[in-house]
Amino acid sequence: MLRLNPGYDPHYTMHVSAGNLLASTTNTLAAMFARYADAQHRIAAIPGVIANGYSFKGREIAVSTTPGSLPTRLKIEWIGVEEADPLRVLRLLLKRGRWLERSDVGEGVPNVLINETAARLLWPGEEAIGKRLWQEKLSESGLAWLRNRGFDTAMRGRPYEVVGVVADTVEYSGQEVVAARYHEGPQPIIYRALEKALGIEIAEPCLFVRTAVDPASFYKPIGHALKAAGAGPWMPMFFNLEEALRAGRAGDRTVMLYLCIFAGVGLFLAAIGLYGVLAYSVARRTREIGIRMALGAQIADVMRLILGQGLVLVTAGGLIGITAALASGRVLRAYLFGVSSTEPVTFIAVALVLAAVALFACWLPARRAAKVDPMEALRCE
Numbered sequence: 001m002l003r004l005n006p007g008y009d010p011h012y013t014m015h016v017s018a019g020n021l022l023a024s025t026t027n028t029l030a031a032m033f034a035r036y037a038d039a040q041h042r043i044a045a046i047p048g049v050i051a052n053g054y055s056f057k058g059r060e061i062a063v064s065t066t067p068g069s070l071p072t073r074l075k076i077e078w079i080g081v082e083e084a085d086p087l088r089v090l091r092l093l094l095k096r097g098r099w100l101e102r103s104d105v106g107e108g109v110p111n112v113l114i115n116e117t118a119a120r121l122l123w124p125g126e127e128a129i130g131k132r133l134w135q136e137k138l139s140e141s142g143l144a145w146l147r148n149r150g151f152d153t154a155m156r157g158r159p160y161e162v163v164g165v166v167a168d169t170v171e172y173s174g175q176e177v178v179a180a181r182y183h184e185g186p187q188p189i190i191y192r193a194l195e196k197a198l199g200i201e202i203a204e205p206c207l208f209v210r211t212a213v214d215p216a217s218f219y220k221p222i223g224h225a226l227k228a229a230g231a232g233p234w235m236p237m238f239f240n241l242e243e244a245l246r247a248g249r250a251g252d253r254t255v256m257l258y259l260c261i262f263a264g265v266g267l268f269l270a271a272i273g274l275y276g277v278l279a280y281s282v283a284r285r286t287r288e289i290g291i292r293m294a295l296g297a298q299i300a301d302v303m304r305l306i307l308g309q310g311l312v313l314v315t316a317g318g319l320i321g322i323t324a325a326l327a328s329g330r331v332l333r334a335y336l337f338g339v340s341s342t343e344p345v346t347f348i349a350v351a352l353v354l355a356a357v358a359l360f361a362c363w364l365p366a367r368r369a370a371k372v373d374p375m376e377a378l379r380c381e
Contacts, residue, residue, distance in 0.1 A: 001249060001337045007169030007186075008090035010241035014215040016207040016222060017237040018054065033194070036205075039229035040084045043209060046221050052209040053086035055079040056194065063133045063160075063190070065122050074118055075187055078194045081105065086208040087113070087166060087191065097129045097164030104163070104193045111163040111193070118188035119165050132159040133190075160190070170245070215240050255335055267354070270317075271361045278310050278365040286372055294374040302370045310362030317358075318351060 018039070036054050043052045056078040062071035079086055081100045088099065095116060104111040109132070119128040168186035211218050215238070223235045282289070289302055329341030339346060 001252060004170075004338075006245060007167045008092050008241075010245055012050075012213065012215060013090065013208065013210045013241045014218070015239040015241060015244070016209060016226075017239075018205050018207045018226060018231070035230045036080075037084070039207070039226050039231070040080065042225035042229055043207070043222055044083070046218065046225065048212045048218065050210045050212055051083070051089045052207060053080045053084045053089040054194075054205065054207045055086045056205050061135055061190075063122075063135050065131070065133055067134050072121060072188070074114075074121075075189045077189055077191050079191050081193050084194075086206075089208045089210050090169075091210075092169065093167040095165045095167055096127075097162070099164060100191070100193045105195045109159055109161050112160045113164040113166055113191040114162055115166050115186065115189045115191075116168050117186045118190060119162075121188050128162050128165055131162050133162070134159050160192070166191070170248070252335065252337070259335075267357060270354075271357045274310065274313065274358055275361040275364060277313070278306065278362055279368070281309065282306060282365045282369045285369075289369050289372050290374045293372065299370040302372075303366045306366035306369050307359070307362050310358065310366070314355060314358040314362070318354065321354075322347060322351065 018036075040052055040054055043049055058076040058078065060073045061076045062073055064071045079100065081102055081104065085099060097113075100111060100113060114122070114128060122128065122133060123131055170186075207222075209215070209218065209222065219235075219238045222238070226236060227233075289297075289305075292305075293302065325347070326342060333341045
């Protein structure tokens, strides 16, 4: 999990919750887009700002690869283009195709980007570039609701054309708390150029800003730039993406730390217990071992005797432990990432580690038994 690539470069990059740009008496789509464009230009003029872009995170939509086919649910995100493109600000990896440009805003079939998960889901084993998908039509009541609020409903049911595929990214849990979600895996996303689009008024607005130095020093000037662009009176919320990624892993790191401590203590107690049992057994069998050596047993024979006894315990305990681990693995499934609760490589590796520790715990008493002097062991006879 710590080595997982989030899909973008979080270094010196911040997420700005820019919902206060929506707080205005003039809240038509044209006015809202004008405020965001103004804010983007004002932020770009701040010394030390390398790039910034804005987007609206929308709800899920249903799309079909052919008209009338079974729909697939994707998340939609409206993004600025060119210098306002948040994907380029985040330095997402463009896998295939091209980025969205200004020419993609306007009449005709809307061009869109999709992420790799959406490409695999919609066209498994096929090339997604140049393919079309259709958004599910709304009911008449839904269309009337949008028309009454001034939205253009002509695009509903028309196709989108895929012009690029971008890398999957770690998703965020919401507007107020930017926390990475790893266990859910990447979500299928479609990126559409920001324009007069359906559902934009209920989407989550946000800005992404890349700076040359620590983003914390830009909070105040960015807040002033947003206010000058017509934002509400309250300060927006700022999130450093590097810190957000660390925070997203904090809970799992804590659980892993405690699991490692408990596992280490358990392994240590098991080794000490095994050593104690075998050492006690060797002490009780001192006379027997002395007689064996007096009758011609070699050191290797004594070592084999003691180690064999220990291996019986190790084998029995290992079988019981593996069975219990397989049965209880479902409990830990929620904490696992990139590995199943029955991963054979993990079980083999752990079994080998435990066997090595157990053999060392057996070897010490066996070594002590091999040094028994037959005369000392039989003195009382």
